Amino acid sequence: xxxxxxxxxxxxxxxxxxxxxxxxxxxxxxxxxxxASGIYSWLPLGxxxxxxxxxxxxxxxxxxxxxEVLMSIVQPSELWKESGREQSYGEELLRFxxxxxxxxxxxxxxxxxxxxxxxxxxxxxxxxxxxxxQIQWKFRDEIRPRFGVMRGREFxxxxxxxxxxxxxxxxxxxxxxxxxxxxxxxxxGLTPIPVQxxxxxxxxxxxxxxxxxxxxxxxxxxxxxxxxxxxxxxxDVFKKFSKVYAASxxxxxxxxxxxxxxxxxxxxxxxxxxxxxxxxxxTKSMNATVSDANGNQIYPEMGSYGIGVSRLLGAIIEANHxxxxxxxxxxITPYQxxxxxxxxxxxxxxxxxxxxxxxxxxxxxxxxxxxxxxxAGEKMADMDLIGVPYQIIIxxxxxxxxxxxxxxxxxGEVSKVEQHDIINVDFGKINEAELYKK
Ligand code: P5A
Numbered sequence: 276x277x278x279x280x281x282x283x284x285x286x287x288x289x290x291x292x293x294x295x296x297x298x299x300x301x302x303x304x305x306x307x308x309x310x311a312s313g314i315y316s317w318l319p320l321g322x323x324x325x326x327x328x329x330x331x332x333x334x335x336x337x338x339x340x341x342x343e344v345l346m347s348i349v350q351p352s353e354l355w356k357e358s359g360r361e362q363s364y365g366e367e368l369l370r371f372x373x374x375x376x377x378x379x380x381x382x383x384x385x386x387x388x389x390x391x392x393x394x395x396x397x398x399x400x401x402x403x404x405x406x407x408x409q410i411q412w413k414f415r416d417e418i419r420p421r422f423g424v425m426r427g428r429e430f431x432x433x434x435x436x437x438x439x440x441x442x443x444x445x446x447x448x449x450x451x452x453x454x455x456x457x458x459x460x461x462x463x464g465l466t467p468i469p470v471q472x473x474x475x476x477x478x479x480x481x482x483x484x485x486x487x488x489x490x491x492x493x494x495x496x497x498x499x500x501x502x503x504x505x506x507x508x509x510x511d512v513f514k515k516f517s518k519v520y521a522a523s524x525x526x527x528x529x530x531x532x533x534x535x536x537x538x539x540x541x542x543x544x545x546x547x548x549x550x551x552x553x554x555x556x557x558t559k560s561m562n563a564t565v566s567d568a569n570g571n572q573i574y575p576e577m578g579s580y581g582i583g584v585s586r587l588l589g590a591i592i593e594a595n596h597x598x599x600x601x602x603x604x605x606x607i608t609p610y611q612x613x614x615x616x617x618x619x620x621x622x623x624x625x626x627x628x629x630x631x632x633x634x635x636x637x638x639x640x641x642x643x644x645x646x647x648x649x650x651a652g653e654k655m656a657d658m659d660l661i662g663v664p665y666q667i668i669i670x671x672x673x674x675x676x677x678x679x680x681x682x683x684x685x686x687g688e689v690s691k692v693e694q695h696d697i698i699n700v701d702f703g704k705i706n707e708a709e710l711y712k713k
Pocket of ligand 1: 427
């Protein structure tokens with residue numbers, strides 16, 4: 276994309292309302308703009324990064340055989356009367372009336388709705404297990420929306436729901452999803468810490484949260500310091516992990532903690548995922564049954580599994596930035612390469628930049644080409660703020676020295692690629708694979 280044709284409203288000003296760095300940078304890089312308290316519109320750069328997060332989540336869900344659905348955002352309140360949550364969910368649940376005075380609600384989560392779909396179609400044990408997910412907008416009328424997309428009222432979630440024939444199978448499903456979550460966050464360049472958690476309004480008796488450590492995190496975590504040596508990529512990670520103590524603030528009981536005080540660490544974290552096993556809570560209350568092998572009607576065992584897709588953008592930026600701006604991990608970056616033409620008035624510079632641009636586009640590399648007629652300093656500052664991992668910088672020096680400069684955004688290191696023929700660029704040296712190999 277040519278920057279001149281993009282809508283990327285960057286800003287030098289530090290927004291007064293933004294208390295944490297990820298919120299400030301998302302606003303300054305022109306990724307999001309506030310619509311109302313806790314409600315944001317996503318601008319083109321934000322949409323691209325959000326899409327990258329969603330793609331990884333989707334691939335890992337498909338990998339474990341989950342079925343993607345897209346449930347309506349608006350639900351009838353009757354479904355929530357059946358489960359009892361219409362009352363218990365409280366003020367966070369946004370309700371409204373349609374023209375026939377029926378009460379509708381904007382989904383904060385969808386356990387009831389998926390159970391309703393399940394009971395309409397699935398009647399036999401032979402159809403189990405089943406695992407569903409969606410990537411869909413939620414609304415929760417949070418009492419204190421803050422930190423931008425971290426705690427919004429409207430936010431994007433991956434919510435998954437599983438149905439199994441018995442407790443044993445359901446626990447196996449839970450463990451598979453636990454493992455898939457670790458892999459999902461790892462692919463985003465993050466180091467997730469799973470902790471035992473409280474089930475809250477979802478209900479149930481087994482629950483884990485996944486956290487990214489950050490001083491700005493809203494949650495307080497307690498864990499055995501051994502966890503820093505833990506190998507989260509081992510195949511039986513759940514079993515191994517169950518032996519190490521790690522708990523959220525709500526779950527941690529200082530009087531009954533199995534870890535000695537001297538071995539107990541305390542840190543703040545951003546909750547990017549939360550999974551629940553709650554058995555028959557919804558299948559029973561909503562009378563969703565299947566027949567078992569003996570022809571008896573039984574209630575399937577359920578779990579639900581959430582990833583904060585929009586919150587993850589905040590968490591990723593909290594973990595990857597410096598005083599100049601964002602430093603995207605390559606898996607999430609909205610563009611793989613930034614190309615800056617420092618002298619648009621110089622014909623040779625522009626011809627060279629255009630050539631490089633077209634060459635990269637031909638290789639299907641997502642490139643943001645700053646062809647704007649702006650001051651060099653401004654263009655470099657914008658590219659640093661936006662945080663594209665590699666910048667190709669072309670200016671009068673490139674012509675004089677027959678070199679193209681490639682800057683690594685994270686290290687600031689500049690490497691020079693020599694060109695024998697300055698206009699006909701040798702892309703062997705500046706393609707994406709070469710750059711990211713370093
Ligand atoms: C699990 C999926 C649930 O809602 N029902 C369906 C279960 N769990 S949860 O913990 O309440 O939410 C799942 C994840 O969504 C993110 N999240 C938020 N992100 C931004 N703003 C919010 N206000 C917000 N609330 C929850 C979190 O990442 C959470 O782990």
